[in-house]
Amino acid sequence: MIITESRVRTAGLEAAVRAPSPYNTQPWIFEVGPVGVDLFLDEDRVLAVVDTGGREARLACGAAILNFRLAVAAAGWASTVELLPDRTRPELLARLGIGQARCPKAEESRLAAAIPRRFSNRRPFTEAPVPAHARHAVTAAARAEGANLLLLDESGTLGTVASLVRRADTVQGEDPAFHRELAEWTSERGGGDGVPAFAGGPRSAGGLLPVRHHGPDSQPERPYERDPVIVALTTPSDGPLSQLRAGLALQRVLLTATDLGLSASFLSQPIEIAGIRAELHQLLGAHEHPQSLLRLGYGYPGSPTPRRPLTAVTRRIPL
Template sequence: MPTVDRGMLIRCVEAATLAPSLHNSQPWRFRIDGETVEVYADPARRLEVLDPHGRELTISVGAALFTLRAAIRDAGWIPAVEAYPDPDEPDLVARVRPEQPAEPSPEAHELATAISRRHTNRRPFSSAVVPADVVDKLRDAAVHEGARLTVADRASRTVIVSLGRAAADRLRGRGGYFAELNRWTRPLPGRLDGIPAHAMGPWDALERIPMRDFGVVMSQPSRHGEEFEPYPTIAVLTTVGDAPAQWLQAGQALQRILLVATRLNLATTPISQPVEIPSIRDVLSDPRTDRWAQMVIRLGYGAPAAATPRRPVAEVLIAQSS
């Protein structure tokens, strides 16, 4: 059996850093131990106001974990994943090991190719309808990771948009919200995290889309409102259970969905505001069946979005102890 090349693992970790994260906080670290990659949460990068329990941090790390899996698979290995392998080390969320060499399928290769092309798009989409067969592929992507993706019908969409506005109002009234938003949107020389001005997009003049307005803390005289798509395609990602294991599962499902969508030339916007207020999140969930909303996703067709910066792999890779 061929040996696992450390250089290949480093390249796969570098691909994993392209995953989406709340406010582009990039709350992950990695350690290469022989032929195994350990994936860690970085609690220092948790957003204390928006994410007091670390749910969205774990979803972000789950997205990076899936990206690592996809990159290893494209490199010609079937990855074996052990989630939360050490109860005494809760920040260690997974160990990933290239277990068996195997040529990637065309689908696996296309998924990995989408990693560098996937960018959160906060600009208006066209009014083109997302076809039913495309929606089915996205649903299948969620199921593949043990989650469920439910596309809102007209009535549900109206409710979600209303809930999104209510969540935005509640969040603006939360102590420390604007200071935290400013922390992750403030331009700094050489900054390689956070949301740069070019990625914020315009504000929705008609308030049809329940997205966060990143421009509220910045002085941008040239920033203007635009009309977004009149009937947005909005989906809710849910899991059975609502513990760290399910948050990690949700992150992997989210990234698989986003990469499949990218492969199918869809633009995507993960929307977290409606699930950041517990009472509003409860409306999108079904506690009776223990099914919990983890993320809202906007889908559609639009001009490609620009990439946001990423920290270099050397900054997220934990050095091996001697």
């Protein structure tokens, strides 16, 4: 069977929108033209309170780019990606193209197969330790996309980072604007975006780290795992290009984890507050700009969060 370029492109776009995004905002628009797909930042979907400047939205779009690349590769085609192709249009994040037919690499097929299975697992994980080979694999995944993944229990910084997460969580918890924005994206929205109640975890009963609570306040508390594996994804510099690259690396880490049977959830609180992010940066090192903080472990099964239909996020340029 001959798979047409347009079917491959659709497969790439369907995979792209499965990328994670802050509060499931899906801050992307894909403009499909005769020679490729232009990916734009949807500025109306950048979170004004937790994501001033759009750093997290660019991470999400970077993750979408990796999904596109992997799905196209798994379908047996090469792809081209040009990040920030036009300096005069910073909202144009990437130009994506389909290249020649070619055999997929085994790793590309495995990671592409993990795209529909990956989800943010905010529930407590089991106490099973994450073995050395899995730690090595997620670290290598970040490196493959030009980022770094620091395992905080190995670097001796876990206690200090945990205190930054707790402080940032308290600062956000006391901010009415934070609560308004969270409520806007966690109530029943109905259009295939936002965080549905089923995707939230229970309130943490003590524990080292507060997982952001998305469910109703009446939910009971439960203890989380005693020795969480917390990793910091960092880039050697910062700015829109680094943030896009961090998004590709983030998604490669998440898909590698999924492929290994691991679950992950985000702890973005200290990265979302400029002053605390600066403290985290100082703690991790001059060349380690923190982009994402993740919790990894063996979780229980869960369900993927819905997305808006492809028609809501694509525009077609007439031939």
